[in-house]
Amino acid sequence: MNLSESLKSAADETLDDLVKAVGSVRAVVISTEDGFELVSRSRDASQVARLSAMASSMAALGVMAGEECDIGGFRSITLEAQEGFIVMLQARRPDSNFILSVISGPDALVGKVVLYGRKAVRQLQHAR
Amino acid sequence: MEYKIVLAGVTGAGKTTAIGTVSEIDPVRTDVRNHDPTLAKEFTTVGLDYGEIALDGDDRLRLYGTPGQVRFECMWRIVSRGALGLVILVDNSQDGALSSLETYVGGFADLIERTACVVGVGRSESHPEPGLDDYADRLLEQGVVCPVVPVDVRRRSDVLMLLDLLLTQLEMKTGITDGPLE
Numbered sequence: 396m397n398l399s400e401s402l403k404s405a406a407d408e409t410l411d412d413l414v415k416a417v418g419s420v421r422a423v424v425i426s427t428e429d430g431f432e433l434v435s436r437s438r439d440a441s442q443v444a445r446l447s448a449m450a451s452s453m454a455a456l457g458v459m460a461g462e463e464c465d466i467g468g469f470r471s472i473t474l475e476a477q478e479g480f481i482v483m484l485q486a487r488r489p490d491s492n493f494i495l496s497v498i499s500g501p502d503a504l505v506g507k508v509v510l511y512g513r514k515a516v517r518q519l520q521h522a523r
Numbered sequence: 524m525e526y527k528i529v530l531a532g533v534t535g536a537g538k539t540t541a542i543g544t545v546s547e548i549d550p551v552r553t554d555v556r557n558h559d560p561t562l563a564k565e566f567t568t569v570g571l572d573y574g575e576i577a578l579d580g581d582d583r584l585r586l587y588g589t590p591g592q593v594r595f596e597c598m599w600r601i602v603s604r605g606a607l608g609l610v611i612l613v614d615n616s617q618d619g620a621l622s623s624l625e626t627y628v629g630g631f632a633d634l635i636e637r638t639a640c641v642v643g644v645g646r647s648e649s650h651p652e653p654g655l656d657d658y659a660d661r662l663l664e665q666g667v668v669c670p671v672v673p674v675d676v677r678r679r680s681d682v683l684m685l686l687d688l689l690l691t692q693l694e695m696k697t698g699i700t701d702g703p704l705e
Contacts, residue, residue: 398558427558428555428556428569429555429556429557429558429559429567429569430569430592430594430595431558431559444594445594445597447594448569448592448594448595448596448597449597451555451569451570451595452553452569452570452571452590452595452597452598453570455553455555455569455570456553456570456571458553459551459552459553459570463551491556491558492555492556
């Protein structure tokens with residue numbers, strides 16, 4: 396991957412801010428749109444590669460569904476499971492698109508995750 | 524009735540092209556920019572490709588292409604659900620073409636066991652080795668017996684031949700019958 400160190404560093408800071416603001420985050424990953432990890436925070440390192448690939452596929456399916464239903468470009472997916480939530484948001488940059496994935500427990504406030512997730516996306520989009 | 528067929532195989536083997544060649548609807552694609560420097564392509568499929576072919580009456584073939592990279596193995600399992608057959612495409616011009624076949628035979632073992640499989644070998648005119656028999660032998664080592672044929676995925680007749688071979692096997696295995704694809 397030819398992604399600049401300054402971008403990775405900015406993405407790292409973004410994740411730290413997000414984890415601090417949201418709390419109860421089990422894992423958070425920023426990955427390229429083709430499923431490679433850029434930066435992550437997770438208790439289970441082996442989960443990161445798989446999550447990056449899944450985020451890539453789900454976002455691509457989200458783009459497809461948005462186009463098929465004529466509701467515009469993909470912005471985010473929120474998945475509610477029995478024991479937690481996954482929120483995936485797309486960050487569009489001129490050089491490449493990225494996906495921010497946040498996995499949280501059942502006690503997390505989804506609105507808060509989305510709010511701070513969007514803030515993280517803006518940080519990533521404006522990072523140099 | 525609708526028949527779901529899955530196309531699998533190494534990145535660059537031509538799954539997206541094959542579906543685009545034969546689909547009678549505008550294919551659905553999930554290509555994004557490629558960041559893997561080991562792949563000489565600008566875009567790559569990360570979700571699935573989708574196309575359709577009409578059969579006799581109201582019957583339809585639904586074609587699902589899968590991402591080639593092993594990291595998308597979760598999509599292989601999702602797309603395989605409810606499928607009636609598998610087409611594996613290999614690219615004879617790539618290093619390790621034979622071993623790539625093993626990856627997909629292993630990755631789709633459940634689907635192959637339940638249904639039928641056919642292997643299409645691309646770019647074999649310019650790269651004759653390994654030969655078709657080498658692929659058949661490698662399949663046999665993995666306990667799979669199925670047709671292995673050369674294919675140019677840009678040719679509609681070649682892709683339809685692959686699908687015909689697959690349907691013929693399905694017919695023998697499940698009793699599904701239909702005329703040749705046109």
